[in-house]
Amino acid sequence: MTMLLRFRVTNWASLRDEQELSLVASDRHDDLALRDVPGTGLRVLPVVGVFGANASGKSKLVHAMFYARSVVLLSQQKWTPNAPTRREPFLLDSESAAQPSEFVFDLVIGGTRYEYGFALDHSRITGEWLYGWPHGRIRTLFERSGPEQEDITIGPGLRKGFGTRTRTARESVRPNSLLVSAGAANNHPLLTEIYNWFERMGPAHDSNAESRHKFTVEMLKGERGAEARRLLRLADLGITGVRSEEEREMPVEAATHLTEVLKILEPDAHDLDPGEWRLSPKIFVSHQTAEGEVELPYAVESHGTQTWLELLGPVLQALATGRVLVVDELDAYLHPNLAGQLVMLFQEPATNPHGAQLVFNTHDATLLDRHSYGRLVRDQVWLTEKDETGATELIALREYKARNRDDVMHRYLLGRFGAVPVLNEENLPDFERAS
Numbered sequence: 420m421t422m423l424l425r426f427r428v429t430n431w432a433s434l435r436d437e438q439e440l441s442l443v444a445s446d447r448h449d450d451l452a453l454r455d456v457p458g459t460g461l462r463v464l465p466v467v468g469v470f471g472a473n474a475s476g477k478s479k480l481v482h483a484m485f486y487a488r489s490v491v492l493l494s495q496q497k498w499t500p501n502a503p504t505r506r507e508p509f510l511l512d513s514e515s516a517a518q519p520s521e522f523v524f525d526l527v528i529g530g531t532r533y534e535y536g537f538a539l540d541h542s543r544i545t546g547e548w549l550y551g552w553p554h555g556r557i558r559t560l561f562e563r564s565g566p567e568q569e570d571i572t573i574g575p576g577l578r579k580g581f582g583t584r585t586r587t588a589r590e591s592v593r594p595n596s597l598l599v600s601a602g603a604a605n606n607h608p609l610l611t612e613i614y615n616w617f618e619r620m621g622p623a624h625d626s627n628a629e630s631r632h633k634f635t636v637e638m639l640k641g642e643r644g645a646e647a648r649r650l651l652r653l654a655d656l657g658i659t660g661v662r663s664e665e666e667r668e669m670p671v672e673a674a675t676h677l678t679e680v681l682k683i684l685e686p687d688a689h690d691l692d693p694g695e696w697r698l699s700p701k702i703f704v705s706h707q708t709a710e711g712e713v714e715l716p717y718a719v720e721s722h723g724t725q726t727w728l729e730l731l732g733p734v735l736q737a738l739a740t741g742r743v744l745v746v747d748e749l750d751a752y753l754h755p756n757l758a759g760q761l762v763m764l765f766q767e768p769a770t771n772p773h774g775a776q777l778v779f780n781t782h783d784a785t786l787l788d789r790h791s792y793g794r795l796v797r798d799q800v801w802l803t804e805k806d807e808t809g810a811t812e813l814i815a816l817r818e819y820k821a822r823n824r825d826d827v828m829h830r831y832l833l834g835r836f837g838a839v840p841v842l843n844e845e846n847l848p849d850f851e852r853a854s
Contacts, residue, residue, distance in 0.1 A: 421616055422454060422463050423743045423776055424532070425525035430518055431486070432479040435509035435810035437521075440480065442467050442776060445798040445817055452771040457530045458555045465765045468749070468795050469780040469813075470787075470831065471803030472840040476811025477780035480803065481747050484778070485624060487522035490537070491617040494544075495600035500593055504539045511809045519545045528612050535599065535613055537563075543594040549613065551576060560609070566594035581607060619740070621733045624747040628729045635732030636663045636702060643735055650731050653760060659705045659712060661728065704728075722752040730761065738764060741773035750783035755791070758783050762793025787828040797821050804837050 422442075429437040444453055444462045452465040471477040486506070494504075509515040523536035531553050538546035543566035551558050559574040568589055577585045588602035588610060602610025623631060639647045639661050651658050703714040704724070720728075730746070737744040750758050758781070764770045765777040785791050787800065800816035819836050821827055832839065 422527035427523040428483040429521040431483040432507045433476040433811040438813040452768045454774040466777045469801045475803040477803040485622045488617045494596040495604045621744040631729040638732045663702045726752040737775040743776045746779040749779040750781045755785040759792030
C-alpha cells in the first residue's frame with residue numbers, strides 16, 4: 420500500500436513561499452476510488468488537477484516533484500562529490516536566491532505514514548529528516564541539520580534493528596547526497612523502502628517522452644498487451660498495433676565522437692563508455708485501411724497519437740500496481756474527451772482497484788464541467804496565481820464558495836476564481852491606424 424497525502428515546496432522557481440498540494444479528501448465521495456489512510460480518519464483522493472494561466476507556476480509545481488525525485492534517486496550513486504545540485508531557487512529577489520530550497524512529502528508505505536523532506540542549496544544538502552507514525556504516534560527516525568555526517572541525528576527507530584546498516588549509510592553519505600539515497604545504496608531496509616517509493620512514482624514530461632513510448636511498446640508485447648491494445652482502441656486513433664525493430668549498436672566512430680562532445684558539455688561525467696551507445700529501435704504503427712493493414716513510421720503520426728502512446732504504458736502500470744503518476748500538461752495534444760477518459764480510469768473504483776493516484780496540471784477546463792468523463796470535484800482542483808512580486812500561490816478551489824453542483828467550468832473561465840489570463844484590450848494593436 421503506497422499513497423501520496425501531501426507535497427510541500429519552498430523556494431523552487433516561482434514557488435518562493437511554502438506551497439502545499441494536498442490529496443486528502445475534504446468531502447465525502449462515494450463514487451470515487453478513495454482510500455482510507457491507516458491510523459487516521461483521513462481518506463486520500465485518486466486524482467488532483469492544477470489549473471492556472473500561462474506562466475502562473477503550475478508546471479513549476481510538478482517539476483518540483485520531478486526534481487525532488489531525481490535528487491533521491493541520483494544524489495548518492497550518480498552525482499560526483501563536487502557536482503552541483505542544479506536546484507532552481509526563486510530569483511526575483513536576492514534574499515530568496517541565497518536561501519535553500521525545501522521539498523517535503525507526506526506519504527504512506529505498507530500501512531505506515533511517513534513525512535520525508537530535505538533542503539539544499541547550490542552545492543550541498545542543508546537539511547533532511549524522516550518521521551514515522553507506526554502506531555499513530557510520531558517517531559523521529561532521523562534528522563539532519565547540515566551537510567556533514569556529524570550533522571545527522573539518528574532516532575531509536577533506526578538504531579534498533581538497523582544499527583550496523585544505519586552506521587554504514589551515515590558513513591557513506593556526502594555533503595551533496597541524501598541519507599535516504601545512501602541508505603538505499605547500502606541495502607538499508609527502511610531507507611530503501613522510502614527510496615523505492617520515489618522510484619515507483621512515475622513522472623511524465625517532455626524530457627522522458629521517448630522512454631515512456633518505449634515502455635508502452637514493450638508493454639504491448641508483454642502480459643498486459645491485451646489491456647494496452649484496448650486502450651489504443653478506446654482512443655479511436657485507428658491504430659491496430661505497434662511494433663519495434665531491435666536496438667542496434669552505434670558505429671564506433673560516431674559513438675566515440677558523441678562521447679567526446681558530451682564530456683565537453685558535462686565535465687563531471689566520467690563514466691561515459693562509447694561501447695555502450697545504442698541506436699534507438701525503429702518503431703512502426705499499424706493502421707487498418709480499406710486495402711488492409713498499413714504500417715507507418717512512428718515519426719509521421721500526429722502529436723495526439725504520439726502523446727497517447729507515450730502515456731498509455733505509464734497509465735496502465737500505475738493502475739495495475741497502485742503507483743503515483745505525475746503528468747506535466749495532461750491536455751497537450753489530447754482531445755478533451757480523451758483526457759477525460761484517462762482521468763476517469765483513475766477516478767472509477769472498477770478501473771482503479773489498487774488505489775493508483777494521478778497528479779497533473781492542465782489548461783483543459785472541460786474537466787471542471789459536470790458532464791465531463793473525468794469531472795473533478797472541488798477538493799480535487801487547485802489553482803495557481805502569481806502575486807505582484809512574481810511569486811506563485813497555490814490555492815484550493817474549496818476555499819471559494821463553489822459547490823460540486825455549481826457550473827464550475829464557466830465560473831472558472833469567467834475568472835470568478837482567478838487563475839486565468841487577464842486580458843487588457845487597451846494593448847490590442849490598432850490595425851486601422853496602422854494601415
